[in-house]
């Protein structure tokens with residue numbers, strides 16, 4: 001009887017694992033933390049041009065990772081944030097252009113998160 005219970009517990013566990021998202025690699029988590037830091041600095045107006053360029057570099061890594069996954073949403077979202085970062089560099093001191101560029105950046109983050117991010121706790125996220 002005990003063995004049977006253990007077997008069932010094992011089956012449930014296997015099913016739960018199969019349904020859950022995929023654990024992101026340490027690299028992926030780092031890229032996201034970098035993007036968040038760059039985005040935060042940009043919003044505060046700190047080293048905007050440098051952070052926009054760093055963001056483009058980070059997004060290239062993110063884009064290369066997602067390219068292998070054949071997700072149109074992910075590739076488009078990466079491209080959108082990337083274009084936003086480029087537009088921000090172009091914007092210079094023009095506030096309206098800066099705002100538009102930041103919206104473009106944020107839209108890319110949101111687009112991919114809506115499709116591919118699963119929040120599993122307050123501190124942990126997975127890929128779906």
Ligand code: HEC
Pocket residue numbers: 024025028029032033035036039062066074075077078081105106108109110112113116117118123124125126127128
């Ligand atoms: C191509 C898809 C994609 C894009 C674009 C993207 N993200 Fe993410 N992001 C994810 C996925 C998937 C996760 C969940 C897995 C993880 O945490 O690595 C995530 C998680 C995060 C996290 C939580 C990291 C953690 O500690 O686990 C932050 C913060 C974040 N993203 C910020 C951003 C910001 C800011 C942008 C835009 C500048 C952005 N992301 C753009 C896919 C994306």
